[in-house]
Amino acid sequence: MRNGLIFLFVMVSSALAGEVPPPAHDGDTFYVAPAADTPFCSRLRWGRWESIRILGIDAPEMHGRCELENRLARVARERLRELLGSGQLVLDRRGCDRYERTLARVSVGGHDIAEVMISEGLARPYSGGRRRSWCGR
Template identity: 40%
Template sequence: MSIIRFDQRRRSARPPKSARRDTITPALAVIALLSVCTLGWIAADSFLPGGGQAVVASEMRVQFRMCGSGQRHTCVVDGDTIWLDGMNLRLQAYDTPEPYDDICGGAQEVALAKRASARLLDLLNSNSFSVETFGTDRYDRTLATIRIGGTDVGDILISEGLARRWPDGHEFWC
């Protein structure tokens, strides 16, 4: 058995590693936190609808027609979806019936859908309008509001009984 004696002269003047102040770890933690916050800000700006701000175009006049097979440049798909210069726009805050006879309202829904689509076509072709965009929906359509003289076209269609508020309106065509 060997005995190790404490020798005061061999003791280091530096404190042991465990007692030293670690300055690297807090600095790395701050850098990591700033990186995560920056990435979160970029992701929110890119992926949230509208990215926090709307884009408004100036007043325009464009000639639309009803969309046909393969025609998807500047046309009306239905009462709440259009193509404008190759961009698919889902007009938000209102909903119109779908022009398919196998949906809940059958032939009556199809007839109302055609009236809503024709009215939107007439509104767009008869007036200058502005477009305000707000990001995209789950189908990768650009969410938009179209205003004629400051009034949302959805409000016009709702007041004429051709659409309902979305998402809280009653689906009256079913």
């Protein structure tokens, strides 16, 4: 609860200042405020944010199975935050997943985010099915 309130405070104060990119949950999921006419997959997170899952990648989970995965997840999330703040965000919505996230191809400043994350070793290609472990790479 406390972490949620801190997150909400930081996001609201940053949004008011107009200086923060969309919040990232981890290396392959982030949130955007949807336009009024944009269909989306789920209820809004925290009453405001649409959850976007980047198509084509698997990134380490924030609450992973080992300390290595947890560290990699923090690095991937920070890099995604940097990328999201580096230019104009373009979403190509492709559907919904079972967790009610919008599946989308994502680019910023003309760069495909999935390709960048994979090339930097912060994500792996993913097209469905069982994901490989990040522990003991």
